Amino acid sequence: MHGFTGSTDDGPLLALSPHLDDAVMSAGAALAAVAETGRQVVVCTVFAGSPPPPLSGPATEFHRDCGLGPDAVDVRRAEDSAAVAALGAEPLHLPFLDALYRRLDGDWLCAWLGAHFDPDLPAEPDLAAEVTASLSALLRDLRPAAVWTCAAVGGHVDHRTTLATATAACAAEGVALALWEDLPYAIGQPPAETTGPLVPTQASESHRAAKLAAVGRYSSQLDMLFPDGPGWRAAFTGHAHARLATHGAAELVWSAAPVAPPSGADAHASGLGLSPNR
Numbered sequence: 261m262h263g264f265t266g267s268t269d270d271g272p273l274l275a276l277s278p279h280l281d282d283a284v285m286s287a288g289a290a291l292a293a294v295a296e297t298g299r300q301v302v303v304c305t306v307f308a309g310s311p312p313p314p315l316s317g318p319a320t321e322f323h324r325d326c327g328l329g330p331d332a333v334d335v336r337r338a339e340d341s342a343a344v345a346a347l348g349a350e351p352l353h354l355p356f357l358d359a360l361y362r363r364l365d366g367d368w369l370c371a372w373l374g375a376h377f378d379p380d381l382p383a384e385p386d387l388a389a390e391v392t393a394s395l396s397a398l399l400r401d402l403r404p405a406a407v408w409t410c411a412a413v414g415g416h417v418d419h420r421t422t423l424a425t426a427t428a429a430c431a432a433e434g435v436a437l438a439l440w441e442d443l444p445y446a447i448g449q450p451p452a453e454t455t456g457p458l459v460p461t462q463a464s465e466s467h468r469a470a471k472l473a474a475v476g477r478y479s480s481q482l483d484m485l486f487p488d489g490p491g492w493r494a495a496f497t498g499h500a501h502a503r504l505a506t507h508g509a510a511e512l513v514w515s516a517a518p519v520a521p522p523s524g525a526d527a528h529a530s531g532l533g534l535s536p537n538r
């Protein structure tokens with residue numbers, strides 16, 4: 261793994277985020293550190309599409325929990341654009357629908373709130389093929405030096421799909437891939453099992469402060485994700501200190517080994533002390 265990109269060339273760093281907040285919450289300090297060097301950093305959210313009406317019951321409940329209305333995705337895209345820009349990076353939003361908004365064979369994929377963590381959800385091969393094709397086209401267009409994406413800690417179906425499709429696209433296009441420990445799902449949990457050496461991101465205390473400021477832009481998500489306890493700032497700060505003590509890095513980003521992405525049966529369910537609404 262060469263430097264913080266995993267590559268010797270000077271192309272952009274592309275962060276593939278499942279949802280509109282995952283990259284910033286999981287690796288925001290590292291992304292800020294890379295952007296500060298002058299390298300272009302693009303944060304691309306895969307599942308950022310606006311759903312047509314009607315919405316499912318779980319989606320309606322999720323919007324209510326977040327204090328969102330009919331323009332929920334527009335609001336969340338605006339939050340993400342502000343957060344990503346605050347790190348010195350560029351936002352990009354793909355049109356694929358969040359699992360809460362998707363149907364499969366005429367039925368809602370997620371029939372109950374929290375179903376997106378179910379490892380036995382039916383497969384969506386057409387979606388996976390479409391996302392892989394879109395990511396491959398993006399890699400050919402952007403020509404990044406490396407891609408970072410989620411390790412799918414927590415087992416959310418959209419995170420699993422992002423990991424699988426990013427792995428396939430990077431393998432097809434010959435682009436170095438690194439994975440981050442998914443936050444907030446990993447907060448309060450043992451460190452994720454890394455499959456390769458940690459990427460030396462050079463993130464400092466100032467970059468961690470920039471991350472917290474950026475996370476604060478996701479106002480629709482924070483009360484929902486952290487309904488109890490000392491609050492989101494304390495949660496992220498405590499996690500950073502814990503990982504610094506065990507790994508010497510506040511955020512874990514590691515080189516991906518060339519292995520097949522995990523199946524739904526291998527992903528862990530939520531059960532992480534967080535609200536199951538993501």
